[in-house]
Structure formats: C-alpha cells, structure tokens
Amino acid sequence: MMRRTAMSLTLAAAFAPAVVARAGEELTDLEALLDESVVSAASLTNESARTAPATSTVITSDELRRFGIRTLDQALNFLSLGVVTQDNGSAPEIGARGVHIAYDYGAHMLLLVDGHVMNEPWDGTAYFCRSAAVPFELIDHIEVVLGPGSVLYGSHAMLGVINVVTKSAKDYAGALVVAESELPISGRAALGFGVDFELGGERGELTLQVEHFVSEGPERTYGPQDYGADAVTGQPKRFSFSRPATGVWGGTARQTLFAEIPALYARARWADWTLALHAAESRRGTPWVGGGNFDDPQADERDRWLQLDLKRELALGSLATLTGRLYGDLYQYRQRVPAAAAEDCLEGQVGGCLYRLRGRSRWTGAELRLAADWTLDGRFVTLLGVDGRLRFVDSREAYRDVTTGVAIETQDYAIDEHLVAVYLEQQLHPWSSLALNAGARFDYDEVFGGHLSPRVAAAFTPVVDGTVKLLYAEAFRTLSAYERFYADPTWFIASPNLEPEVVRSVELSYEHRLGTVRLFAGGFFSHWSALVAERDATEAELAEAIAAGELESYVTAAGRYDNLTGLQSLGGNLAVHGSALARRLRYGLTFTAARTRTDDDAALVVAPSWFGNARVAYDLGGPAWPTLALAARVISSRLIDASSFGEARAPVQLELRGAVTGELPGLPELQVRLVASYALSDRTPYTIGPLGEPSEEFTRDETVPVDRFRTMVTVSYNLPL
Amino acid sequence: MPSSARAAELAVPARLQAELLIKIAGYERNMAARAGDAVRVLLIAKRGDASAARAAGQLRAELERDRRVGPLPVEVRVIEIKEGRELPPPGQQAIFYFMPGFQAGEVTALVAAIADRDLLTVGADVAYVEQGVVLAFDLAAGKPKLILHRGAARRHNVVIPAEVLRLMKVIE
Numbered sequence: 001m002m003r004r005t006a007m008s009l010t011l012a013a014a015f016a017p018a019v020v021a022r023a024g025e026e027l028t029d030l031e032a033l034l035d036e037s038v039v040s041a042a043s044l045t046n047e048s049a050r051t052a053p054a055t056s057t058v059i060t061s062d063e064l065r066r067f068g069i070r071t072l073d074q075a076l077n078f079l080s081l082g083v084v085t086q087d088n089g090s091a092p093e094i095g096a097r098g099v100h101i102a103y104d105y106g107a108h109m110l111l112l113v114d115g116h117v118m119n120e121p122w123d124g125t126a127y128f129c130r131s132a133a134v135p136f137e138l139i140d141h142i143e144v145v146l147g148p149g150s151v152l153y154g155s156h157a158m159l160g161v162i163n164v165v166t167k168s169a170k171d172y173a174g175a176l177v178v179a180e181s182e183l184p185i186s187g188r189a190a191l192g193f194g195v196d197f198e199l200g201g202e203r204g205e206l207t208l209q210v211e212h213f214v215s216e217g218p219e220r221t222y223g224p225q226d227y228g229a230d231a232v233t234g235q236p237k238r239f240s241f242s243r244p245a246t247g248v249w250g251g252t253a254r255q256t257l258f259a260e261i262p263a264l265y266a267r268a269r270w271a272d273w274t275l276a277l278h279a280a281e282s283r284r285g286t287p288w289v290g291g292g293n294f295d296d297p298q299a300d301e302r303d304r305w306l307q308l309d310l311k312r313e314l315a316l317g318s319l320a321t322l323t324g325r326l327y328g329d330l331y332q333y334r335q336r337v338p339a340a341a342a343e344d345c346l347e348g349q350v351g352g353c354l355y356r357l358r359g360r361s362r363w364t365g366a367e368l369r370l371a372a373d374w375t376l377d378g379r380f381v382t383l384l385g386v387d388g389r390l391r392f393v394d395s396r397e398a399y400r401d402v403t404t405g406v407a408i409e410t411q412d413y414a415i416d417e418h419l420v421a422v423y424l425e426q427q428l429h430p431w432s433s434l435a436l437n438a439g440a441r442f443d444y445d446e447v448f449g450g451h452l453s454p455r456v457a458a459a460f461t462p463v464v465d466g467t468v469k470l471l472y473a474e475a476f477r478t479l480s481a482y483e484r485f486y487a488d489p490t491w492f493i494a495s496p497n498l499e500p501e502v503v504r505s506v507e508l509s510y511e512h513r514l515g516t517v518r519l520f521a522g523g524f525f526s527h528w529s530a531l532v533a534e535r536d537a538t539e540a541e542l543a544e545a546i547a548a549g550e551l552e553s554y555v556t557a558a559g560r561y562d563n564l565t566g567l568q569s570l571g572g573n574l575a576v577h578g579s580a581l582a583r584r585l586r587y588g589l590t591f592t593a594a595r596t597r598t599d600d601d602a603a604l605v606v607a608p609s610w611f612g613n614a615r616v617a618y619d620l621g622g623p624a625w626p627t628l629a630l631a632a633r634v635i636s637s638r639l640i641d642a643s644s645f646g647e648a649r650a651p652v653q654l655e656l657r658g659a660v661t662g663e664l665p666g667l668p669e670l671q672v673r674l675v676a677s678y679a680l681s682d683r684t685p686y687t688i689g690p691l692g693e694p695s696e697e698f699t700r701d702e703t704v705p706v707d708r709f710r711t712m713v714t715v716s717y718n719l720p721l
Numbered sequence: 722m723p724s725s726a727r728a729a730e731l732a733v734p735a736r737l738q739a740e741l742l743i744k745i746a747g748y749e750r751n752m753a754a755r756a757g758d759a760v761r762v763l764l765i766a767k768r769g770d771a772s773a774a775r776a777a778g779q780l781r782a783e784l785e786r787d788r789r790v791g792p793l794p795v796e797v798r799v800i801e802i803k804e805g806r807e808l809p810p811p812g813q814q815a816i817f818y819f820m821p822g823f824q825a826g827e828v829t830a831l832v833a834a835i836a837d838r839d840l841l842t843v844g845a846d847v848a849y850v851e852q853g854v855v856l857a858f859d860l861a862a863g864k865p866k867l868i869l870h871r872g873a874a875r876r877h878n879v880v881i882p883a884e885v886l887r888l889m890k891v892i893e
Contacts, residue, residue: 027888030885031888033740033741034741034865037864046731046860048737060863140861170847201824203825203848315770316771317771318774373775373778373779376774377782
C-alpha cells in the first residue's frame with residue numbers, strides 16, 4: 001500500500017494535469033482571494049470587506065511590521081483609506097472624508113479594541129498616539145470602517161469605527177522580547193507571550209503583552225511672543241515661577257516634552273469564554289494648554305485606564321448563536337497647569353496658582369446579542385441585540401494659591417446616568433450577486449432621551465470581479481460630561497442641555513479586481529447637524545450666570561458650548577492596491593477629496609480638502625534578506641484654527657517613511673528594524689502661545705511644531721516556548 | 722440535540738472558503754482522476770453540534786452556487802457523525818470537509834479512519850491540520866490563509882503544485 005502511494009505521488013507530480021489549468025495560469029485568482037480582507041466591525045459578522053455594509057479597509061500586522069508602524073495614527077495616515085490625523089500639540093486628532101473637528105480628541109470616531117469601546121464618557125476621548133496604550137506587537141489587524149456606524153454601536157461612531165483586533169495565540173506563539181528607541185529621545189521595552197492550552201477537555205489560549213514607553217524631548221523652540229502686561233497686576237506677565245517677569249512667552253522647551261506610558265493587554269479564551277484585560281497609564285508634558293507657565297515640568301496630563309471585558313458565545317440549536325458580554329471600565333484624567341501670572345488664576349491669587357482638573361468615569365454594562373440564521377445557509381440572518389450601561393462621571397477643578405497653599409474649588413460635579421439600547425439588523429442574500437443589509441438601533445439615554453440610528457446597504461456584484469455598493473447610514477454622539485458640565489467662574493458657563501450631534505450619510509462605491517490589483521472608487525455626501533462648538537455668552541446669559549453665582553461678579557465676557565452649526569461634506573475616495581512578483585512586491589495608493597462647508601458656508605478649520613497616501617514594500621526574499629518599505633502621506637493646506645490673521649492656512653504637508661526589516665543571518669528569531677521618517681513642513685494648523693492680536697512683531701500665527709526627522713531602531717526576539 | 726452548545730463558527734466566511742476550495746481543487750493534480758464526472762464534497766459535522774450543522778449549511782449553500790472545478794460540477798452532501806466508522810466507505814467522494822466543533826482527539830480518530838484514502842481532506846479549523854487533515858483555512862491579520870500538512874497530503878495522494886504551495890503555510 002505504502003509503495004503504491006509513493007509511486008503515485010511521483011507519477012502524479014510528474015504527469016498529472018490539474019483540473020483547471022497548470023499552476024501559474026490562474027494563480028493570480030488564488031492570490032487575489034488570499035488578499036481578500038475579512039472584517040467584522042461593519043455588521044458584527046465575519047464577512048468579506050467587498051460586500052460588508054460599509055467602506056472598510058484592513059491594516060494587517062504584516063503591514064504594520066513592514067512599515068515600522070508604532071502608533072494608530074501612523075497606521076491610519078500611511079495605510080488606510082479616507083482617514084487622516086493631525087497632532088494638535090497634545091494628541092493627534094482624527095478626521096475622515098473632509099470632516100475634522102478641532103480639539104475633539106477623537107470623540108467623533110469610535111475606537112474599539114477587540115470590540116471594547118475605548119471612548120470614555122467624561123470627555124469622549126479616544127487616543128490614536130502612543131497614549132492609546134495598546135501593545136503594537138499584539139495587534140493582528142486594524143479594521144477601518146468609514147461612515148456613520150451607530151446602527152450597532154451607538155454614540156461616537158460619526159466619522160466611522162476603528163476596531164483593533166489582537167492576535168490569537170497561534171499567531172503570537174512563544175515569548176517575545178522587544179527593545180526599541182527613537183534615538184535618542186525615546187525607549188520602549190516590551191515582553192509578551194502566547195500559549196495554547198487544554199483544560200477540562202476544552203481548548204484555551206492566553207496572549208499577553210506588557211510594555212513601558214518613555215520619551216524625553218526633542219527640544220523645541222517657541223516664540224518669543226511678547227504678550228505684555230498682566231491684566232490684573234499691570235506688570236509684565238509672568239510665564240515662570242523662577243524666571244523674571246518679562247511678559248514674553250517662549251524659548252527652548254526642555255522640560256515639558258516628556259511621556260511615560262506603561263501598558264498591559266491580556267486576552268484569554270477557554271471553551272466559549274473570552275476575557276480581556278487592559279490596564280495602562282499615560283503621563284505626558286504639555287507645553288501649552290491655553291494658559292500657564294512656559295516649559296514648567298509640573299504642566300502635565302495623565303490618563304489611567306482599567307478595562308475588563310468578558311464574553312461568552314453559545315449556540316442555541318442549529319438556528320442561532322447567543323453572545324453575552326459583561327464589561328466594566330475605570331478611567332481617570334488629571335491635568336495640571338502651573339501659572340505664575342495673576343491673570344491666569346483666581347481673584348486674589350496674585351502670586352500665582354496651580355490649576356488642577358480631574359475627571360473620572362466608571363461604566364459597566366451588559367450586552368446580549370442573538371444571531372439567527374433562519375434558512376441555515378447564511379442567506380437570511382437576523383441580529384438582535386440589547387445593550388444596557390450604567391455610567392458614573394465626576395469632575396473637580398481647583399486653583400491652589402502657590403503663596404498661601406489654599407485651594408479654591410471652582411467646579412465639582414458627579415453624575416450617574418444610564419443607557420439602554422436595542423438594535424436589529426437583517427442580512428439578506430436573495431441571490432449570489434446581491435447582499436442586502438438593513439438595521440436600526442434605538443438608544444434611550446438619560447441625557448437626551450431616545451434616538452434612532454438606521455442603516456440600509458446593498459452590495460451588488462454585476463460581474464464576477466466587480467462590486468457596487470450603495471448605502472445610507474446615520475450616527476449620533478452623546479455629548480460628554482465635560483461638554484455639558486464644564487464651567488469656570490472666571491470665563492465659562494456650563495451647558496447641561498445640549499442636544500446630541502447627528503450625521504446622515506449616503507455613499508456609492510465600486511470595487512473591481514483585476515488579477516491581484518484592486519481598484520476602488522467611491523463618492524459620499526454627509527450632513528452633520530447640531531455640532532457642538534464654543535461661543536461667546538450673550539449679555540443676558542452673562543447676567544443670568546452672575547445672578548446664579550456661576551460667574552464671578554466682575555466677569556464681562558464668557559464662553560459656553562452650544563449646538564451651533566451643521567455642515568455638509570461632498571467628496572470621493574480612490575484606492576488602488578495589489579501585489580506582484582509572486583507577492584514579494586506590494587503597493588497601495590489612496591486619495592480622498594471633499595468639499596466641506598458649514599451651514600454658514602464657511603470652510604472647516606484644520607480639515608484638509610484632500611489627502612492621501614502611497615506605499616510600496618519589497619521582500620528581497622529568503623530568510624537572510626530584508627524587506628524594504630517606503631510610504632508617503634500628503635495633506636492639503638488647511639485653515640489654521642484660532643488664527644489671528646483671518647483665513648491663514650497651514651501649508652501642504654508631505655511625510656515620508658522608510659523602513660528596513662530583516663532577520664539576522666543564522667538567528668531567525670531575532671528581528672531588526674530600522675525606520676526613518678521625514679516631514680516636509682514644520683507647521684500644523686493648530687496655534688500655540690498666548691498672543692492673539694497681530695502686531696509689528698507678531699505677523700503670522702505660531703503653530704504647533706512638527707518633529708520633522710526621526711529615526712527608530714527596533715530589536716525583537718521571539719523565543720518558542 | 723442539546724439546546725445549547727459551544728458556538729463553532731466559520732472564521733473565514735463561507736463564501737470565501739468555497740471560492741478558495743474550488744481554486745485549490747482545480748490545482749490539485751489528482752483531483753480529475755479522483756473526481757470522475759463530478760467533484761463530490763462531503764461536509765462532515767459533529768452530531769449534536771448545532772452551530773457546526775449551521776456552518777455546514779452555509780458552506781453547502783456557497784458551494785452549490787453554480788460552482789465548477791474546471792469543467793466538473795460540484796455536488797455537496799452533508800452528514801452528521803459521532804465517530805470515524807460512520808464515515809462513508811471509499812467511493813465517489815473527492816473531498817471530505819470537516820466542520821468546526823470536533824475536539825483534537827476526535828479529529829485524530831476521524832483521520833485514522835480514512836488513513837491512506839485517496840481524498841482531499843479539509844478542515845474549517847486550523848487546528849485540524851495538526852491532527853492530520855491535509856488542508857485548513859485560517860484567518861490571520863484579517864486575511865484568509867491556507868495551511869497544508871505535507872505528510873497528510875502524501876498519505877492521501879494529494880499533490881499541490883509548488884507554485885500553489887508557495888501561497889500556503891506548509892507544516893510537516
């Protein structure tokens with residue numbers, strides 16, 4: 001028997017024809033299928049991105065490795081379609097398809113890690129820089145779903161949904177040790193492992209990574225901005241406790257460009273249970289937060305997270321799957337702003353103060369989801385879910401007099417709120433060439449009452465390799481506690497009755513496969529309403545606030561948040577990506593252009609009207625040869641936020657990134673990566689510094705500087721266990 | 722059938738698995754001789770595993786969507802079994818496709834029951850390859866992957882051209 005088999009193998013290998021064709025003739029079809037992206041965030045079902053009810057792209061761990069990507073914002077800027085980020089000096093902010101809201105700190109994009117919501121309820125913040133604190137070697141892929149996504153997720157999913165999916169133990173096997181540095185300013189050390197196990201006759205796995213990141217610098221020079229006299233003392237304004245009062249802000253900052261971020265992420269699976277744990281802290285210096293001293297090491301921000309997510313999936317007969325999820329989060333934010341100037345402090349604090357803002361939130365919830373495959377063939381699937389959440393938010397703001405040590409609390413609130421949501425989604429595949437998806441989610445939030453978020457999508461495949469997609473979707477955002485309750489007796493009135501922001505979007509796209517090349521073209525229109533922005537309080541509001549004791553009696557001008565405006569964005573996306581030379585050469589190109597106008601027909605500040613990226617990577621082949629990668633991203637000029645010079649613009653920005661990744665000969669477990677990045681322009685669209693009025697010395701906006709050239713080296717060692 | 726059990730879903734969507742399977746079957750050197758007048762695919766689900774039965778239904782629907790391996794039509798049948806002796810005797814089936822839900826020991830026993838048969842055995846779970854199934858579909862980094870067991874391929878008279886093997890992860 002064995003002899004006959006061996007003989008047939010030999011003969012077969014030599015003479016037997018394939019049924020279809022000899023290998024090579026149609027290999028591109030197989031290669032194309034293996035490049036097909038599978039997404040789950042668009043419909044909570046694993047499905048091809050081609051037919052998913054949204055424009056979705058996937059950034060793979062291979063791409064992250066090839067291009068030496070270390071943060072979510074880098075991944076999105078260089079490797080995704082339709083999404084762009086810009087650093088506001090404190091953190092990168094995210095925009096998509098022409099809409100970019102300044103200083104929203106990611107609140108209009110829903111960020112998920114393994115399906116767990118990262119946007120916290122105190123300020124809605126989601127970080128896309130290192131402060132996201134997700135160990136990057138653990139990331140399996142990043143799903144980028146463009147467009148409104150509240151139909152399944154509720155609040156925040158206005159620009160889209162970004163789902164970071166971590167690796168299974170089979171793809172993170174053994175122990176991993178990482179050392180990395182952006183010479184000479186940062187260092188990161190990481191340790192992780194992934195193991196499969198069997199317990200009680202059931203399969204299980206555990207993946208875990210812990211890491212510590214620190215950075216110091218680079219030194220940056222700001223100003224000088226000659227501010228002049230302190231409004232309270234009439235003397236030159238002070239920007240330091242130790243240096244003399246000169247009225248001049250700026251110099252070389254050496255003490256406020258630091259960061260320290262320890263993080264842990266772990267996920268365990270056993271039988272039908274999954275448990276994820278995320279614990280992290282991000283502390284970083286803040287050169288400028290709208291006031292306070294220059295280059296004072298006490299000026300910092302700190303975020304802390306502890307997140308747990310427990311999930312169980314059960315089959316209910318052959319018809320349905322029930323998924324239950326319990327989750328709970330603790331979040332804490334602290335900001336410190338030392339101010340030597342009397343005008344930055346409360347009345348009477350003429351020697352200066354230390355401003356301190358603390359926000360905390362805790363939330364816990366339960367979600368039950370039932371997926372029923374009525375025809376047992378995937379053609380008629382219903383998803384029904386219910387999500388209940390309790391959230392507790394408190395915040396405290398105080399000014400401590402540095403002379404007397406007495407702290408005066410100017411704000412102290414605590415709120416308990418609940419949310420209940422029900423969602424229903426129907427997938428229908430009447431023919432092999434048509435996929436329909438319709439659904440809606442009803443959120444009942446104690447803050448604003450009820451809100452319905454529908455979505456309807458159709459994916460039609462008129463030819464084997466081409467898919468037309470048409471969809472309509474809505475999303476909303478519950479205003480954060482900060483937006484509703486932030487108040488300061490010297491300049492700001494709370495706005496507890498804000499309405500949720502809403503976006504409605506329609507889009508049409510076509511995707512075509514030509515061998516291993518994929519082409520995508522799409523158009524979109526979105527209408528945003530009730531956008532929240534800061535405005536000046538009216539005379540009547542001032543008087544009312546003073547009478548109610550919300551403002552000091554001497555205040556003559558104050559701000560407040562309000563549902564101020566709407567906007568419309570009309571535009572298109574183009575993308576090409578593929579592979580050649582037996583998949584050793586990979587390339588991609590994306591471009592997005594949009595015309596975005598507010599209801600007043602004004603352009604949106606900081607929002608680029610076009611942007612895109614291009615990338616190419618070549619694997620030289622063989623274990624001893626490295627992979628070379630080059631990527632670029634470009635952003636159009638855009639209006640500078642809070643400009644003192646009318647419609648001043650930040651110039652077109654081009655960023656380049658090159659990476660070489662390889663193994664050491666004879667030591668395949670040891671991987672080395674060298675990365676260099678360069679930015680053409682040194683200007684962002686975010687202003688910095690205290691000056692607001694043009695003068696002979698102040699002739700153009702000073703903006704948050706760009707770290708133009710940086711190199712990084714990463715060494716990782718993978719030890720099989 | 723129990724009212725509740727572990728949900729064993731297809732990681733790679735059924736449509737994509739079907740397209741990949743048809744492609745691989747077309748490249749496999751001995752498929753034409755093995756298949757005869759049609760490529761007969763037997764989808765094998767664990768008896769009592771509700772979600773495996775559902776996954777089999779989804780895959781069957783996708784495979785029956787007017788797909789052909791070259792000139793050969795595709796015929797699909799689903800069976801539910803508990804152990805290897807319930808597998809059909811050598812005959813016309815060209816592909817045995819094991820649905821998710823089998824435990825490691827069960828897969829080993831199933832593979833032993835069909836040892837040395839001229840068959841392309843396929844697993845919907847990547848772990849099955851380590852138990853001796855020839856080919857499995859995996860999902861990693863948001864893309865489908867093909868995993869092939871070289872020894873199992875040899876035992877089951879499965880010959881994949883080198884150019885196609887280059888696109889797979891091959892284990893010994």
